[in-house]
Amino acid sequence: MGLFNGLTEIRKWIVVVLLGLVLFLGYKFFTATSQTSTIESDTSLIQQQIKNVGxxxxxxxxxxxxxxxxxxxxxxxxxxxxxxxxxxxxxxxxxxxxxxxxxxxxxxxxxxxxxxxxxxxxxxxxxxxxxxxxxxxxxxxxxxxxxxxxxxxxxxxxxxxxxxxxxxxxxxxxxxxxxxxxxxxxxxxxxxxxxxxxxxxxxxxxxxx
Structure with missing residues (x-):
């Protein structure tokens, strides 16, 4: 019974760690995507505006x-x-x-x-x-x-x-x-x-x- 409870506790921690890892990776992914999207958007806008000046x-x-x-x-x-x-x-x-x-x-x-x-x-x-x-x-x-x-x-x-x-x-x-x-x-x-x-x-x- 004590061994079972110990395995259950370990599983809980594994779930918590995995959940934390998923959340961290998800945050990094969406943040990086947003930054890349912003840079590409700014670059495209600058190119278009410079073309208008030309x-x-x-x-x-x-x-x-x-x-x-x-x-x-x-x-x-x-x-x-x-x-x-x-x-x-x-x-x-x-x-x-x-x-x-x-x-x-x-x-x-x-x-x-x-x-x-x-x-x-x-x-x-x-x-x-x-x-x-x-x-x-x-x-x-x-x-x-x-x-x-x-x-x-x-x-x-x-x-x-x-x-x-x-x-x-x-x-x-x-x-x-x-x-x-x-x-x-x-x-x-x-x-x-x-x-x-x-x-x-x-x-x-x-x-x-």
Whole structure:
């Protein structure tokens, strides 16, 4: 009878231990599943929101330029030359754009870190409208398609220098930074961290381009 009671007591403890083990494993299982599900959900949401940020940022400007084009055709006879020239007026629409769909990034879901790995360079498009005034040429040195191509090239080179000295590119960069900083607002709101070039991004100026 004492042995029977002893076996019954052992069985009770075995049942208690097994029940405790089942409860512990069940807790660990459901907790791990929940954590994994949350990480996957956060990662998916961040990827979708970053994709929404990835639009085309375009800054537009208008420039006017006046050039005097001259060309001289020399002859073997001293003092005898054939000249042609024109006053060239250029009106150009210029766009500076950043395609944010080309931004690349890595997501460290375990540590909740988004790292921007590449930001595309700006694309500058110059669309000039060229008009000629006071055109002078001679029979032996007339305007040709080659002259128009040369003038078009000179116009774009001259405009490119003016664009560099203008605020158009800096304005475009400021717009780019504003758009990229939306990623920081998003990640921060979800308890994640945004990094670029080894720096944690907390304000726009941290995005040094």
């Amino acid at each position: 639009k085309l940022v375009v800054t537009e400007g208008h420039f006017a330029e006046v050039l005097t084009y001259k060309d001289r055709k020399e002859t073997y006879i001293p003092g005898l030359n054939f000249d042609k020239k024109a006053l060239v007026v250029i009106n150009a629409d210029v766009t500076v754009s950043f395609d944010l769909s080309l931004v690349t990034y890595d997501i460290d879901a375990e540590n909740k870190i988004v790292t921007i790995t590449n930001i595309p360079k700006e694309e500058i498009k110059i669309s000039p409208e060229i008009k000629y005034y006071n055109t002078e040429s001679s029979t032996f040195n007339e305007f040709t398609g080659a002259d128009h191509n040369k003038i078009n090239k000179l116009a774009k080179e001259s405009l490119a220098k003016r664009i560099e000295k203008s605020t158009l590119k800096s304005n475009a960069k400021n717009r780019l930074l504003s758009e990229l900083f939306k990623m920081q607002i998003l990640t921060n709101s979800m308890g994640w961290t945004l990094q670029y070039n080894g720096n944690v991004i907390q304000k726009e100026t941290d995005l040094k381009l």
